[in-house]
Amino acid sequence: MTRHYSAALPIAYVLLRILILINWLAGVAILALLVLTPNEQWILSAFKIAPSADASRLVMGLRAVAVLGLCTIPINYLILKRLLAMVETVRAGDPFVAANASRLQTIAWALLALQLFGLVIALIGNAVSTPAHPVDLHTSFSVNGWLAVLLTFVLARVFAEGAQMRDELEGTV
Amino acid sequence: MAIAVKLDDLLHDRRMTLTELAERVGITIVNLSILKTGKARAIRFSTLEAICAALACQPGDILEFLPGPAGAES
Numbered sequence: 001m002t003r004h005y006s007a008a009l010p011i012a013y014v015l016l017r018i019l020i021l022i023n024w025l026a027g028v029a030i031l032a033l034l035v036l037t038p039n040e041q042w043i044l045s046a047f048k049i050a051p052s053a054d055a056s057r058l059v060m061g062l063r064a065v066a067v068l069g070l071c072t073i074p075i076n077y078l079i080l081k082r083l084l085a086m087v088e089t090v091r092a093g094d095p096f097v098a099a100n101a102s103r104l105q106t107i108a109w110a111l112l113a114l115q116l117f118g119l120v121i122a123l124i125g126n127a128v129s130t131p132a133h134p135v136d137l138h139t140s141f142s143v144n145g146w147l148a149v150l151l152t153f154v155l156a157r158v159f160a161e162g163a164q165m166r167d168e169l170e171g172t173v
Numbered sequence: 174m175a176i177a178v179k180l181d182d183l184l185h186d187r188r189m190t191l192t193e194l195a196e197r198v199g200i201t202i203v204n205l206s207i208l209k210t211g212k213a214r215a216i217r218f219s220t221l222e223a224i225c226a227a228l229a230c231q232p233g234d235i236l237e238f239l240p241g242p243a244g245a246e247s
Contacts, residue, residue, distance in 0.1 A: 171214030173204045 009091050016084045023080060027073035034066050054130045061128030065121050065137065072117050079110045098163045104156035111149045118145065177237045180209040183228050197227040 037043055040059050041051070049055045082103040089095045125137035184194060191209065195202040200220060207213045208220075221232050228234075 168214060171207075171212075173200065173208045173213040173216050173220055 009087060012087050013084070013091070016080055016087065020077065020080045020084070023073060023076045027070060030066050030070045030073070034063065034070065049133060054133060058128045058130070058133050061124050064124050068117055068121055068124075072114060075110050075113055075117075079107050082107050096159065096162045096166045098160065098167075101156055101160035101163050104152060104159050108149060108152035108156055111145075111152055115145050115149055175239055175241055177239050178208055178211050178213075179235060179237055180205075180224075183230060183234060187228055189228070194224070194227055198223040 040056060043059050043062075044051055044055055049058070086095065086100050086103055089097060089100055121137055122141075129136075180194075184191065191205055192202055195205045198205070198220070200223070204213075208216065216236075221235070224230075224235060225232060
């Protein structure tokens with residue numbers, strides 16, 4: 001068990017650091033896409049789409065999705081940064097602290113926000129999709145995502161109780 | 174605190190040091206010191222039993238209830 005932990009923790013630590021970097025890179029890429037795509041005509045010709053009312057709506061929808069995607073970058077960072085801090089407390093041998101309960105609570109709210117962003121993006125995708133220009137944003141409803149939100153809220157509560165119990169035990173002689 | 178720990182008086186009566194008691198009871202001197210200074214939040218029956226055995230006394234000789242406002246801290 002101890003050996004299992006000793007391997008998992010450094011991997012998690014490195015992986016989270018890499019994910020933080022990838023998240024920022026994704027943010028820069030989305031921002032570049034939004035700022036550097038010169039105009040609607042350019043986008044339409046890049047996708048070889050004939051100008052029409054539907055095509056304009058499609059471009060507007062894709063821009064809205066990009067803006068929403070950009071909004072998720074700080075949320076992802078918030079989750080990853082807190083997970084990293086939690087991993088550090090496990091490495092230090094003191095994970096059952098009130099700070100971790102609060103971190104999990106924040107992560108749960110952030111996951112909920114990401115789920116809602118996903119819903120809005122799916123709605124935009126459906127709204128701008130036409131038989132001529134089908135849009136598939138791969139944002140089908142996932143029970144797993146919502147379960148993860150619920151699980152994280154429950155875990156945050158478990159951690160809060162655990163931290164309180166440990167606190168009480170510390171004063172027991 | 175409403176519960177007073179009279180370990181100091183007992184140790185004085187028995188001519189015993191905290192270190193000696195810690196060795197006999199089998200708990201660290203730090204924990205025993207926490208108990209002695211009234212900073213402990215709870216005491217295990219096993220600890221109480223070991224202290225009673227080491228000092229040849231009753232739990233009532235170690236702990237004393239001081240009437241006062243509920244939950245009042247000294």
